[in-house]
Amino acid sequence: MNTASAHTDGSRDYVQEPKSSEPRARDQGSAEPRWITRTMLDAMHADLVRTYGGLPGVNADGLISLALARPRDRWATKEQRPDLADLASTYGYALSKNAGYRDCNLHVAFMAMYVFLGLNGRRLVLEPDDPIREMVSGVASNGPGKLASWIRDHTVER
Numbered sequence: 001m002n003t004a005s006a007h008t009d010g011s012r013d014y015v016q017e018p019k020s021s022e023p024r025a026r027d028q029g030s031a032e033p034r035w036i037t038r039t040m041l042d043a044m045h046a047d048l049v050r051t052y053g054g055l056p057g058v059n060a061d062g063l064i065s066l067a068l069a070r071p072r073d074r075w076a077t078k079e080q081r082p083d084l085a086d087l088a089s090t091y092g093y094a095l096s097k098n099a100g101y102r103d104c105n106l107h108v109a110f111m112a113m114y115v116f117l118g119l120n121g122r123r124l125v126l127e128p129d130d131p132i133r134e135m136v137s138g139v140a141s142n143g144p145g146k147l148a149s150w151i152r153d154h155t156v157e158r
């Protein structure tokens with residue numbers, strides 16, 4: 001199933017994202033998760049900049065679109081479906097590594113993971129001394145595997 005299509009518009013490449021975060025039924029019987037849309041992500045970023053400060057705006061639209069497509073691609077191309085922790089960590093990895101916004105990229109990466117899990121019936125349970133910042137900042141260099149394990153250890157059903 002093709003969830004994101006690449007198109008060329010003149011000299012500019014972009015990824016066309018689905019119009020909704022609503023899941024669709026899969027051929028093999030497993031339901032597709034609800035995804036983060038660009039509108040949702042931009043709203044999260046704007047709120048984070050208002051709350052914590054930083055530069056508003058985008059470095060590269062294409063990098064944000066590619067980061068949003070990465071979990072969908074992972075879902076569509078794996079024989080064994082990744083779990084929600086894998087998909088959430090893929091959001092975190094892609095958004096922090098691509099750094100598509102001018103500022104607050106680690107914050108938006110964490111919020112995307114948090115919101116994605118919430119959209120799909122999971123909730124992060126965190127203690128005040130949990131090393132969230134270290135986990136999210138380390139994901140860009142270490143990959144999403146360790147973060148997925150951390151998410152599994154810190155989530156419960158909503």
